[in-house]
Amino acid sequence: MNSLSPQHPIRFSARTQDLHPSPIREILAVVDRPGMISFAGGLPSLDSFPQFTLEAMPQHMLQYGASEGEAELRERIAADMQSLGVKCSAEQVLILSGSQQGIDLVAKLFIDPGTPVAVEAPTYLAALQVFRFFGARFVAYDAGAPDLDTWQREKPAFAYAIPTFQNPSGRCLDAGERSALAAACDAGNIPLFEDDPYRDLVYDDCERTPVCARLQQAPWIYQGSFSKSLAPGLRLGYLVASPELMPFLTRLKQAADLHSNRLSQWLVLQQLNNPDRSRQLADLAGHYRQRRDAFDAALRRHFVDLAVWQTPPGGLFFWLTLNRRIDTRQLLPKAIEAGVAFMPGEPFLPMAVDACGQLRLNFSHSSSEDAESGLRILADLVRESI
Amino acid sequence: MNSLSPQHPIRFSARTQDLHPSPIREILAVVDRPGMISFAGGLPSLDSFPQFTLEAMPQHMLQYGASEGEAELRERIAADMQSLGVKCSAEQVLILSGSQQGIDLVAKLFIDPGTPVAVEAPTYLAALQVFRFFGARFVAYDAGAPDLDTWQREKPAFAYAIPTFQNPSGRCLDAGERSALAAACDAGNIPLFEDDPYRDLVYDDCERTPVCARLQQAPWIYQGSFSKSLAPGLRLGYLVASPELMPFLTRLKQAADLHSNRLSQWLVLQQLNNPDRSRQLADLAGHYRQRRDAFDAALRRHFVDLAVWQTPPGGLFFWLTLNRRIDTRQLLPKAIEAGVAFMPGEPFLPMAVDACGQLRLNFSHSSSEDAESGLRILADLVRESI
Incomplete structure (x- = not known):
């Protein structure tokens, strides 16, 4: 019926x-x-794709886990972020069920119907879809040269950017452009949402330091993915955020799916610790x-x-x-x-x-x-x- | 800073x-x-928890997958649902990253600020949190004897129920109560969101047929979990819904995390097909x-x-x-x-x-x-x- x-x-x-x-x-x-x-x-x-095996996985990884993710994996990611110039601790790392989930969480955190959101044109279409779904009104901008007057007038709730090997344009912001983006976010205290799934797929010498590393004041969320550098079927990504945002993002993560797959978290940690990595x-x-x-x-x-x-x-x-x-x-x-x-x-x-x-x-x-x-x-x- | x-x-x-x-x-x-x-x-x-091994998993399970989930797993779940009396096809099955995700998707589908939602009192607190987060106004009801007048007056966007071994009350609705709940949903054309994570953990003889199987007209979403019957760390669940809701739920799933972990999907399918299950x-x-x-x-x-x-x-x-x-x-x-x-x-x-x-x-x-x-x-x- x-x-x-x-x-x-x-x-x-x-x-x-x-x-x-x-x-x-x-x-x-x-x-x-x-x-x-x-x-x-x-x-x-x-x-x-590497070969994955669960042979050595401790049985307790099959139990419920922490919403923030596995402690060892968070520490490893924080160390990697620090080596990229981003000052952070493991407490600022949140493991995600793929970086698409980060987009959903950030949208929930910031967007009401009519909320202005600064986005590049073009940009990742699935991010546009999620932001639009939550009611965003888009303020298009050039990530390499944001127009401060527009931002002062429109007051976007956050700026979404893919500074490194942008999807779809392939563009990689140079050092000056990265500084300009960071300075604009700082000037307007606009939270920067930096999406960085492709950074390991580098073919020519170019600047890849996260823009978040150049921020002096603005809140920030940086997210990375293991879909391109390990395997998409694992559905594992992570975000790192400025401390004041973490309690909100952690609660949003918990409400979304309690926590990320622990088998994938364990498998990824083995790969990150592999000396051949x-x-x-x-x-x-x-x-x-x-x-x-x-x-x-x-x-x-x-x-x-x-x-x-x-x-x-x-x-x-x-x-x-x-x-x-x-x-x-x-x-x-x-x-x-x-x-x-x-x-x-x-x-x-x-x-x-x-x-x-x-x-x-x-x-x-x-x-x-x-x-x-x-x-x-x-x-x-x-x-x-x- | x-x-x-x-x-x-x-x-x-x-x-x-x-x-x-x-x-x-x-x-x-x-x-x-x-x-x-x-x-x-x-x-x-x-x-x-069973022992899990990836030894025989085809390598292509590491690639991106379908938002709906793996075809074989969906077919297996549809067959199981049919054996419980729920008329459905594999196209009505959506694999979830745990059943908490189903709560998020259903909330997104139905709830605006102020939307009335019928919930049992008491009920699963993480469902209340998500519904409240999206702005629900709660209409408390007794799942075994819904008050039709209240529903006609309040017009809840859907009714959330855990008819089998309810969390937290442990209550299991008997056949008459299940019929009453289905009849009330049909009478008001109130979508029923039936959450059923505990059905396999049965200790005494009692009625467990899904209430969705008794519906004649009302839209419905039924969800189940492998967290209790296999292992929570897999973060895998599923929902089955009436056909008119599926396009929406599938798009919501895609926006939330593209698709569920394929390793877990493969591991769960092996367990469901295990003759010792x-x-x-x-x-x-x-x-x-x-x-x-x-x-x-x-x-x-x-x-x-x-x-x-x-x-x-x-x-x-x-x-x-x-x-x-x-x-x-x-x-x-x-x-x-x-x-x-x-x-x-x-x-x-x-x-x-x-x-x-x-x-x-x-x-x-x-x-x-x-x-x-x-x-x-x-x-x-x-x-x-x-």
């Missing part, structure tokens, strides 16, 4: 009106088709650097007359700006029909646009052969569309 | 005002002290039944002149009503000083009360020796307090 009587409609929350299907999700549903070449997701390479990360970056370079070469063969792009110094994505501003959402079904998936650019923008003529291409998941043939197909479709 | 300038206070969301520390959390922080006898948490017995559950229930009986006997020795209680036919808790209505929150620090932890009753009530004279005692975690000495100490403290 379960049909609804029209006299008594279900009364959903107001925010449910902003609960749209994720474009990534819809696309990921088709990329598993045999033969599909996918530049769509941000999937790490399958052969990059830095060599493994270097191997991983080397592997992805080769894929980036092959992808870049294929792009130059097929897109040089169609688009412009920066070669990303790290991360997982090329961000293409086509010479003609077409609606790349309309390109997608044709591409999928031709066996190639990509991410249209429009959902990465905080403001509604008809056609941005930009698209995001993942290079880490495809072999160089697939990159070559997929980009050839995609270029032909773009040529037909413009 | 990170001190806040008083001129620019952090602007938290309005709901953050209702973000209080969890009483359970505060208590769990002290129960690890050596020598403490804890009746406070709902911790399963450490020796009840039903024997293991029977052993587990037998083990807890002995602890319940020993606890009951110790209660009769020490509390017979101080309190009344029902012997719970399943679950993890005794719910004591003292002969004198004292504030059990004030009893707690004295008890902890004397080496015994328990859960005061007041936080389980949806309305503010000065003193309810009730307390929750977990019997699954303590040996019979600890139960005996802990209850003797507690009874002495109660005698001093009344």
Whole structure:
């Protein structure tokens, strides 16, 4: 039965009106088709994952655990953050069930209907979705040169930034830009929410010191992930925050899922303590650097007359700006029909646009052969569309 | 630094005002002290956990997965639900990062500031916390005999119920009460949110058919957990919902943490498919039944002149009503000083009360020796307090 009587409609929350299907999700549903070449997701390479074993795990890790996470893992992360220049203690570390959860917790902490939130344009679309769901009003800004007047006028509740190998643009802020962002947050006492899932995937020498390390006064939340540097299926990430925010974030974490998976926490700690860890990360970056370079070469063969792009110094994505501003959402079904998936650019923008003529291409998941043939197909479709 | 300038206070969301520390959390922080006898948490017995191994897990389980969960696990859960009388397909199953997450998702789906929500009194305190955090206004009801007039007047957005071995009361609704609850939801088209984490921990013969199976029309969400029947550290649960709610719940799940831990999903599926599974559950229930009986006997020795209680036919808790209505929150620090932890009753009530004279005692975690000495100490403290 379960049909609804029209006299008594279900009364959903107001925010449910902003609960749209994720474009990534819809696309990921088709990329598993045999033969599909996918530049769509941000999937790490399958052969990059370590072997995990639970053999030596103490049985008490199967019991309920602390909402904040395992003490040893928090200490290890705090030490790593300190070595990056961020002054913090283990008490400032909160283990997350993936860094998507950090976005949910921060949204809950700050956003009411109508709350202004400063976001880059473009930026991570699943962050935009969550912020929008809680009622955010977006104030777009350039993370490398925030406009203080706008921030003074709009008073954003926080500024969201991906300073290192940004998703989707691939941009990495230089030292001056990082200082400018930190100074702007300090000047307005705007909390900085720094999302840093890609920092270990570095291919060219560039500045990667967290912007949070440069703050003098503003509250801050920094989050990292083990999805790219270890394995996404573990669903483990972490945040580190200025002390005054921790009691709130810890309670929000507890209300969300009590605590994070303890098996994953134990497995990740073993990997972080593995003496081979830095060599493994270097191997991983080397592997992805080769894929980036092959992808870049294929792009130059097929897109040089169609688009412009920066070669990303790290991360997982090329961000293409086509010479003609077409609606790349309309390109997608044709591409999928031709066996190639990509991410249209429009959902990465905080403001509604008809056609941005930009698209995001993942290079880490495809072999160089697939990159070559997929980009050839995609270029032909773009040529037909413009 | 990170001190806040008083001129620019952090602007938290309005709901953050209702973000209080969890009483359970505060208590769990002290129960690890050596020598403490804890009746406070709902911790399963450490020796009840199976041995888990990842040896045969396919490597692709380390990749990103579907927000809905692993197909095989969803099918297995749907089959189990059908065998309980709930008509559903695998498409109606959503794997959760523990059933606390289901509470968060349902709150997001239904609750705006001021939204009426029907809850039992007493009920699971962490559900009350989440509902309150999202702004719920509570409409207390008796799950075995809902008052239709109140529901017609108050129009709750949904009714939350733990019909089987309720937390904290231990109550299990009989067949007539289950029918009454289903009929009331149908009559008002009130969505039923049925929380069922304890159903496998059954010690006496009693009706356990999900109330959702008796619904004719009302939308429903049923959720279960593997924390009690396998291991909490896996952080895995599931919900099953009427079809019209699934698109919303799936999107909410994706926004919360993309998807649940795939290692845990694989490990749980192996256990569910283990031919010894039903024997293991029977052993587990037998083990807890002995602890319940020993606890009951110790209660009769020490509390017979101080309190009344029902012997719970399943679950993890005794719910004591003292002969004198004292504030059990004030009893707690004295008890902890004397080496015994328990859960005061007041936080389980949806309305503010000065003193309810009730307390929750977990019997699954303590040996019979600890139960005996802990209850003797507690009874002495109660005698001093009344």
